[in-house]
Amino acid sequence: xxxxxxxxxxxxxxxxxxxxxxxxxxxxxxxxxxxxxxxxxxxxxxxxxxxxxxxxxxxxxxxxxxxxxxxxxxxxxxxxxxxxxxxxxxxxxxxxxxxxxxxxxxxxxxxxxxxxxxxxxxxxxxxxxxxxxxxxxxxxxxxxxxxxxxxxxxxxxxxxxxxxxxxxxxxxxxxxxxxxxxxxxxxxxxxxxxxxxxxxxxxxxxxxxxxxxxxxxxxxxxxxxxxxxxxxxxxxxxxxxxxxxxxxxxxxxxxxxxxxxxxxxxxxxxxxxxxxxxxxxxxxxxxxxxxxxxxxxxxxxxxxxxxxxxxxx
Amino acid sequence: xxxxxxxxxxxxxxxxxxxxxxxxxxxxxxxxxxxxxxxxxxxxxxxxxxxxxxxxxxxxxxxxxxxxxxxxxxxxxxxxxxxxxxxxxxxxxxxxxxxxxxxxxxxxxxxxxxxxxxxxxxxxxxxxxxxxxxxxxxxxxxxxxxxxxxxxxxxxxxxxxxxxxxxxxxxxxxxxxxxxxxxxxxxxxxxxxxxxxxxxxxxxxxxxxxxxxxxxxxxxxxxxxxxxxxxxxxxxxxxxxxxxxxxxxxxxx
Numbered sequence: 027x028x029x030x031x032x033x034x035x036x037x038x039x040x041x042x043x044x045x046x047x048x049x050x051x052x053x054x055x056x057x058x059x060x061x062x063x064x065x066x067x068x069x070x071x072x073x074x075x076x077x078x079x080x081x082x083x084x085x086x087x088x089x090x091x092x093x094x095x096x097x098x099x100x101x102x103x104x105x106x107x108x109x110x111x112x113x114x115x116x117x118x119x120x121x122x123x124x125x126x127x128x129x130x131x132x133x134x135x136x137x138x139x140x141x142x143x144x145x146x147x148x149x150x151x152x153x154x155x156x157x158x159x160x161x162x163x164x165x166x167x168x169x170x171x172x173x174x175x176x177x178x179x180x181x182x183x184x185x186x187x188x189x190x191x192x193x194x195x196x197x198x199x200x201x202x203x204x205x206x207x208x209x210x211x212x213x214x215x216x217x218x219x220x221x222x223x224x225x226x227x228x229x230x231x232x233x234x235x236x237x238x239x240x241x242x243x244x245x246x247x248x249x250x251x252x253x254x255x256x257x258x259x260x261x262x263x264x265x266x267x268x269x270x271x272x273x274x275x276x277x278x279x280x281x282x283x284x285x286x287x288x289x290x291x292x293x294x295x296x297x298x299x300x301x302x303x304x305x306x307x308x309x310x311x312x313x314x315x316x317x318x319x320x321x322x323x324x325x326x327x328x329x330x331x332x333x334x335x336x337x338x339x
Numbered sequence: 340x341x342x343x344x345x346x347x348x349x350x351x352x353x354x355x356x357x358x359x360x361x362x363x364x365x366x367x368x369x370x371x372x373x374x375x376x377x378x379x380x381x382x383x384x385x386x387x388x389x390x391x392x393x394x395x396x397x398x399x400x401x402x403x404x405x406x407x408x409x410x411x412x413x414x415x416x417x418x419x420x421x422x423x424x425x426x427x428x429x430x431x432x433x434x435x436x437x438x439x440x441x442x443x444x445x446x447x448x449x450x451x452x453x454x455x456x457x458x459x460x461x462x463x464x465x466x467x468x469x470x471x472x473x474x475x476x477x478x479x480x481x482x483x484x485x486x487x488x489x490x491x492x493x494x495x496x497x498x499x500x501x502x503x504x505x506x507x508x509x510x511x512x513x514x515x516x517x518x519x520x521x522x523x524x525x526x527x528x529x530x531x532x533x534x535x536x537x538x539x540x541x542x543x544x545x546x547x548x549x550x551x552x553x554x555x556x557x558x559x560x561x562x563x564x565x566x567x568x569x570x571x572x573x574x575x576x577x578x579x580x581x582x583x584x585x586x587x588x589x590x591x592x
Binding site: 073076080102110113114115117119133 | 348433440
């Protein structure tokens, strides 16, 4: 069953179309990553789903509740980490008071409030600073506090806008671990906006890439990886005539690009799982000694850049 | 409707405001102007009046002037706190998480109105109490039989029209919050609004006549002032609630 279902969602700001007839469905328990360049409409989508903005057209259903018809219910079951969340903490309240305030607004049972705050602040290594004013905390600590605030009421759906943007690598790793752990423990659905492609690749089950408010690619991480693997770059280090190796590679119809280097050639091969051995055999039968046949690491970033620049995958 | 959520918002807003020294002492300072002026005026009259008869006539005439003045001074801190309530949240980027909570528009707005209503009423009552105790003490020190300043009709006006005017002022500030980006703009708007709100509060002053006052006219003008205050509150709250728009609040950031 889909936890988040977006249909024809559109948001205009005057003449600017920030989100353009978006269609997306996110199954329950999924860690979903929304990627896109600045101004693509990622944050606007999050704000629409969190009922902060009213759609110009279309709608979305979050855990069975329509964002237009049932905004209060949607807000009850979602936890939101806004953009630049480290600035969204009340600076004059202590870390503890910040969380206590929101726990009460989200109607966390009174006898559980202290326990939950202690658990979260301890996990985020902030318990020692619970009585410090939030304004005195570092940017990273404020971001962690904002994350605690978003998950305090154990929402079914978490809308996280750049959750690790202000964190150091260790803290970012802890946040990723927390997301994975929450996903496993409570089967929560995560909707994550991020520019951090390796992070998205590491933790997300499904990914969509948007550009100019439109979804240009959507699928499971596995599917997108296989799209990547459909065409892959290899570096072949050889002993002997580089030019000859290059000519042999170019003669193969499944080789798209060949680039000569000092002691190697770089080739882009279609369906590498099927064609690698053919290329190797061709090189060997032409007397070229292969020292190394290595896969160049391709990441989601390559796909992202290709999609956003080229408009298609 | 869960009024307790509104109270949570109001209590937290109040706690935050009182943690800021210049806000806390600024509010007390503004409100202190009222009792200081009352006590200074009453003191000068008591100690310069030629006899008791003239003193009581002058004091009776002071009633319709002093009560509106105390009420007006209480509106100023209300407008300042209310101006900060939503625009301040937006300016310090805390509005978005608050709007993402399950608070309904009504709960949120009542919470924001209460957050400025509670301290304003406390300051108004405090200033009235200080004025009454101070004037009674001065009468006794000067050897006269004590009288209430403000008198009963004045107290009635302060305790009825005062809260209504504060609520109306807070509602109009909520309405303004959806149309300005910065706190200083809201402060400017609040200043202009206070000037408009002064008009009904000075209505009792027109009952003053040379040589004395007509108590029936004072009570009549008080009732008219209360009705105007109530109408203002109903209209401003209705407008603030019906025009409140989360989309606009967020888009203005």
